[in-house]
Amino acid sequence: MLIALLSIGIGATILAGLVTIYVDVPRQMGAQFRSFGANMLILSDGEKGMSKAQLDKALENIPAGQLVGAAPYRYVRVDMTTRQQSFTAAGTDFDQITKTSPYFSIEGRYPENPREVLVGKEIAETIGIREGSGMELTWQPAAGETAGDPSGDRQPGAILSGSAEGWSGGTVYVTVKLDDSSRIASLTIDAGTQTPEIGGLTQTDDSFNSQFVGKSLPLTLGEDVDALSGATITSTAVVEALNTARNTQSAGTAMTIKYTVTGILATGGEEESYVFMSLEDMAGLTGSDAVDVAELSVSASAEELETYAEQITENTDGVRARLVKRVTRSETAVLGKLQSLVFLVTAVVLILTMICVSTTMMAVVSERRREIGLRKALGASDGSIRTEFLGEGMFLGLLGGVLGAVLGFAFAQVVSVNVFGSSITFQPLLLPTAVIVSMGVAALSCLQPIKRAVAIDPAIVLKDE
Amino acid sequence: MSLLELKNVSKIYGDLKALDSVNVHVDKGEWVAIMGPSGSGKSTMMNIIGCMDRPTYGEVLLDGVDIAKESSKKLTDIRRDKIGLIFQQFHMVNYLTAVENVMVSQYYHSMPDEQEALEALGRVGLRERAHHLPSQLSGGEQQRVCVARALINHPELILADEPTGNLDEANENIVLDLFAQLHAEGTTLIVVTHDPEVADAAQRTIVLEHGKVAREVINEHFDEQQKEWLARLKTENKRVMPV
Numbered sequence: 001m002l003i004a005l006l007s008i009g010i011g012a013t014i015l016a017g018l019v020t021i022y023v024d025v026p027r028q029m030g031a032q033f034r035s036f037g038a039n040m041l042i043l044s045d046g047e048k049g050m051s052k053a054q055l056d057k058a059l060e061n062i063p064a065g066q067l068v069g070a071a072p073y074r075y076v077r078v079d080m081t082t083r084q085q086s087f088t089a090a091g092t093d094f095d096q097i098t099k100t101s102p103y104f105s106i107e108g109r110y111p112e113n114p115r116e117v118l119v120g121k122e123i124a125e126t127i128g129i130r131e132g133s134g135m136e137l138t139w140q141p142a143a144g145e146t147a148g149d150p151s152g153d154r155q156p157g158a159i160l161s162g163s164a165e166g167w168s169g170g171t172v173y174v175t176v177k178l179d180d181s182s183r184i185a186s187l188t189i190d191a192g193t194q195t196p197e198i199g200g201l202t203q204t205d206d207s208f209n210s211q212f213v214g215k216s217l218p219l220t221l222g223e224d225v226d227a228l229s230g231a232t233i234t235s236t237a238v239v240e241a242l243n244t245a246r247n248t249q250s251a252g253t254a255m256t257i258k259y260t261v262t263g264i265l266a267t268g269g270e271e272e273s274y275v276f277m278s279l280e281d282m283a284g285l286t287g288s289d290a291v292d293v294a295e296l297s298v299s300a301s302a303e304e305l306e307t308y309a310e311q312i313t314e315n316t317d318g319v320r321a322r323l324v325k326r327v328t329r330s331e332t333a334v335l336g337k338l339q340s341l342v343f344l345v346t347a348v349v350l351i352l353t354m355i356c357v358s359t360t361m362m363a364v365v366s367e368r369r370r371e372i373g374l375r376k377a378l379g380a381s382d383g384s385i386r387t388e389f390l391g392e393g394m395f396l397g398l399l400g401g402v403l404g405a406v407l408g409f410a411f412a413q414v415v416s417v418n419v420f421g422s423s424i425t426f427q428p429l430l431l432p433t434a435v436i437v438s439m440g441v442a443a444l445s446c447l448q449p450i451k452r453a454v455a456i457d458p459a460i461v462l463k464d465e
Numbered sequence: 466m467s468l469l470e471l472k473n474v475s476k477i478y479g480d481l482k483a484l485d486s487v488n489v490h491v492d493k494g495e496w497v498a499i500m501g502p503s504g505s506g507k508s509t510m511m512n513i514i515g516c517m518d519r520p521t522y523g524e525v526l527l528d529g530v531d532i533a534k535e536s537s538k539k540l541t542d543i544r545r546d547k548i549g550l551i552f553q554q555f556h557m558v559n560y561l562t563a564v565e566n567v568m569v570s571q572y573y574h575s576m577p578d579e580q581e582a583l584e585a586l587g588r589v590g591l592r593e594r595a596h597h598l599p600s601q602l603s604g605g606e607q608q609r610v611c612v613a614r615a616l617i618n619h620p621e622l623i624l625a626d627e628p629t630g631n632l633d634e635a636n637e638n639i640v641l642d643l644f645a646q647l648h649a650e651g652t653t654l655i656v657v658t659h660d661p662e663v664a665d666a667a668q669r670t671i672v673l674e675h676g677k678v679a680r681e682v683i684n685e686h687f688d689e690q691q692k693e694w695l696a697r698l699k700t701e702n703k704r705v706m707p708v
Contacts, residue, residue, distance in 0.1 A: 379545025379573040459517040
């Protein structure tokens with residue numbers, strides 16, 4: 001009897017364990033698959049790319065829990081005039097890249113500061129660049145791209161960058177963001193080449209920085225803004241750089257900025273021929289913070305992904321989403337195979353359990369044939385013998401089911417932690433499922449033994465042995 | 466008045482005639498012993514009377530119903546309602562206590578009633594052993610529990626198969642005392658035995674040989690025995706409680 005209980009318990013354990021894994025596998029595997037890269041793309045409908053606001057609005061269609069990461073990209077062609085080479089530069093968000101493209105392998109580190117870039121291995125090898133090297137990139141706007149009226153106000157919300165020579169030949173860089181009425185909303189000064197305790201203070205001095213806000217370009221030092229005391233040369237360079245930025249952008253001329261390489265990127269893919277920089281740096285170089293595409297890593301089933309993609313396309317103006325079929329398809333195929341494997345194993349385990357329980361109950365019946373004979377001699381009908389054994393079997397099933405649900409969850413937890421490296425949540429439906437299935441299995445297993453018990457001749461009790 | 470009547474009953478197993486045109490008649494309230502050597506057909510007869518088997522030919526009238534023609538299900542009902550069985554091997558459910566064993570019989574008959582079961586145990590002098598397991602009881606005590614179990618549903622007929630076959634003399638006497646008391650109360654008793662002493666306690670003995678009734682012996686001293694027994698019961702007044 002104990003053996004029967006054990007076998008039902010073990011059967012139910014494996015059942016519960018596998019069902020838990022079965023239910024959890026898509027989630028687990030989904031997380032695993034996310035390491036193979038993005039499975040959804042958000043693209044701009046138009047030529048001009050999409051704004052940050054559009055992207056954020058699109059992302060609202062995906063539940064926060066399922067969005068693993070969303071990396072925006074803006075691609076432009078840049079030249080490295082010193083080497084007479086040209087590459088694709090990609091502006092992105094490095095925090096998100098680590099989530100959507102965990103397979104990126106970097107020698108060095110991700111850029112953290114302004115004017116730092118990550119260089120693809122192929123480029124690095126071609127031009128012999130290493131971690132820590134400097135790299136001067138020039139962006140040449142395509143015809144008509146930012147051409148505007150040189151004297152008029154700059155495009156509202158534009159980001160402009162410029163540089164000018166400051167103290168002892170060092171370059172001072174500025175990046176400025178314009179508000180909706182083309183006034184300065186904020187600016188960043190990079191005066192790293194200047195004497196830190198004199199010109200360098202222009203980077204941090206609040207009253208110096210704040211006087212620019214709300215002003216329109218171009219500016220004149222001494223009229224529109226005052227120099228930082230003791231750092232007139234650097235202050236002059238800042239104003240000059242701002243004006244250059246305005247003129248450069250409006251004239252549609254090339255922009256050249258010097259970057260520092262912080263790491264070499266190896267992926268085995270086309271990313272090796274790209275230069276990666278932050279979106280802010282990209283905006284500084286090109287004067288626009290629009291993005292071309294966002295790569296999304298979403299932990300969801302193929303059907304859910306389809307729904308999200310449709311919602312995004314429908315609900316967000318100027319944006320459409322599509323799935324990376326290569327990833328979603330193989331994910332669905334692998335999951336399907338895994339689930340049918342689990343299903344098969346469960347079925348086999350249940351059949352084995354049934355055989356084991358049936359055999360044990362058979363032994364129990366023949367062990368108790370005298371007692372059964374006695375009960376029948378005392379007036380037990382076939383029905384009551386059937387009920388008693390079935391009841392006993394069902395009770396075993398109940399106990400085994402509860403035992404199995406608990407042990408099975410532990411089993412699934414162990415498997416999950418060891419195989420997938422993450423814990424699983426308890427499925428509340430697991431307990432009733434395990435109990436009902438094990439009771440069903442127990443009842444089925446009892447059918448043959450019960451048939452035998454019913455067939456016992458009550459006259460058995462009269463024979464002396 | 467006749468309770469049981471076997472008319473030309475035969476039971477044939479292949480070539481073997483276990484019972485061969487047997488005619489037996491038992492009145493209500495009678496105490497009858499069935500004797501005979503091994504293979505004489507005692508067991509077969511017992512099975513048929515106990516509603517556990519059907520004859521090949523003949524009629525078996527129990528309380529006016531021909532049980533030879535009933536279905537197994539009906540036989541089970543008749544057995545449960547009209548017959549109390551006592552076995553040589555006692556046959557107790559070994560994981561149930563004495564009182565629970567008595568209650569098993571109640572369970573299949575109607576409703577378990579512990580008070581009634583305890584009273585029945587009291588009648589066989591085992592009230593204080595009610596919560597012992599069979600393994601804690603002696604053979605004689607186990608057989609007395611079985612007598613209590615046979616009595617519990619007030620059967621019309623008590624059918625005992627070698628009830629003292631596994632008992633020593635002292636316990637044999639206790640069981641026979643119980644039978645005498647049941648007889649005094651009007652219960653019909655059929656006792657299958659090969660022990661002449663047990664047979665002698667009955668009113669009438671039917672002797673079977675080769676599947677036929679060889680002879681019937683009337684116990685002429687039966688009334689004296691009963692008187693003696695009642696007198697002894699009064700003086701001893703111990704194990705067997707007065708009716």
